[in-house]
């Protein structure tokens with residue numbers, strides 16, 4: 220059985236600088252995969268390559284067997300891959316509700332996610348619906364960014380550093396939405412620097428270093444030492 | 457009473473300048489592009505209305521209605537085929553290309569229509585006027601001003617109450633993240649320039665109905681439009697209307713003192729506003 224999302228031999232460059240060196244990764248339907256790794260490991264580049272924002276120089280990205288790596292970003296969204304980008308990237312000229320609505324810009328037909336369902340998932344957003352998106356607290360902005368991505372009813376949701384800069388209680392609140400998202404039929408890839416959070420939420424963890432996946436496994440099978448070595452490089456340990 | 461009359465004539469003239477400027481403001485607001493050919497495209501629109509009117513025998517108002525979709529298509533094609541290629545981090549290429557386009561349009565009009573000045577034959581309505589309180593105003597200036605208000609209201613509605621307007625604002629904020637929403641910035645830009653050309657056509661109708669035009673008057677219209685946009689604050693449509701009014705009133709006041717001062721007074725008002733408010737009257741918060 221082939222995976223929902225199958226990435227193999229993926230490389231990406233910024234000009235002459237190579238940021239990804241043949242990354243292999245698979246996401247099964249219904250799963251949550253976490254990617255951990257230190258600053259500059261290439262996690263964001265991988266997310267940007269999957270969504271078509273960064274140019275893929277070699278390798279393949281198959282979604283349900285269809286090649287994504289040479290498609291433009293809007294086509295990849297339409298195919299079913301949505302992203303919560305690093306730093307949230309809400310549109311400052313749009314209200315909270317407009318930010319959510321624009322997530323459905325290219326959507327055809329109906330799906331699980333509606334404004335009503337999002338407001339049930341994150342009730343605070345209903346109260347703040349007419350505020351500018353960027354006037355909210357960091358955690359609330361993150362909820363808007365997640366909601367905006369969900370409005371396209373994605374098959375695969377990519378989340379880049381949801382917990383960055385947020386208090387632990389807020390992080391818990393945001394991750395509490397994950398079961399509902401999974402039940403809606405969406406499989407998830409999270410990028411996390413918070414290793415504990417990553418191990419808690421994921422069925423499968425990949426650790427990246429310097430543009431490569433250096434360790435993969437189920438959370439239960441990975442020892443603290445192995446993760447530490449993969450995260451910082453063996454010689455640091 | 458003469459001053460009140462002058463003020464009102466100036467405000468009505470300002471409506472025309474706001475129409476010149478609205479398309480420029482829209483395009484700048486969405487893609488940070490200054491189209492140096494905007495004035496010439498308005499003049500092109502005036503010739504198109506004239507040509508369609510002559511060919512079909514229709515009144516200029518109806519000929520303008522025919523010209524609207526053609527000018528939308530022209531704007532769409534211009535953006536898709538040319539301007540999208542030069543948009544980028546460097547602001548110089550779009551300036552050079554639109555400057556070149558300005559020269560091309562002027563020369564093409566010169567070849568096609570000669571340097572003779574023309575006017576749109578709008579008939580008896582041109583001479584009609586109506587009393588407005590203590591002063592008398594011309595029907596055409598009033599219609600022009602009314603059209604400017606309707607255009608600005610319409611553009612604002614489009615911008616803030618439609619899905620297209622939402623996509624305009626999102627793309628203007630962040631074109632990369634907009635693509636993650638399934639928005640194609642180049643298509644959005646093509647539609648925006650098409651709409652700007654629709655507004656330019658409305659401006660062309662009143663330009664050609666009010667006074668003579670010839671192939672060379674585009675750059676001066678661009679200058680008024682540009683000043684109106686800057687006075688208003690970049691990217692604000694109501695600001696653009698206010699900017700048009702400031703220039704219109706200043707020109708009317710200048711002309712009342714000495715007819716030779718009309719144009720100069722408009723430019724002086726522009727400089728004066730910028731000295732007091734360098735970012736214009738209604739600057740956007742996040743620029």
Ligand SMILES: Nc1ncnc2c1ncn2[C@@H]1O[C@H](COP(=O)(O)OP(=O)(O)OP(=O)(O)O)[C@@H](O)[C@H]1O
Pocket residue numbers: 233236238256257258259260261262263264265305412
């Ligand atoms: N726009 C860019 N131009 C050039 N190099 C870049 C660019 N963006 C990232 N890089 C480089 O690519 C490498 C991978 O960066 P990336 O942002 O993917 O890392 P990351 O794992 O997401 O890090 P972080 O945890 O800090 O978000 C780094 O060496 C970074 O300096």
Ligand SMILES: [Mg+2]
Pocket residue numbers: 262263264305379380
């Ligand atoms: Mg990153």
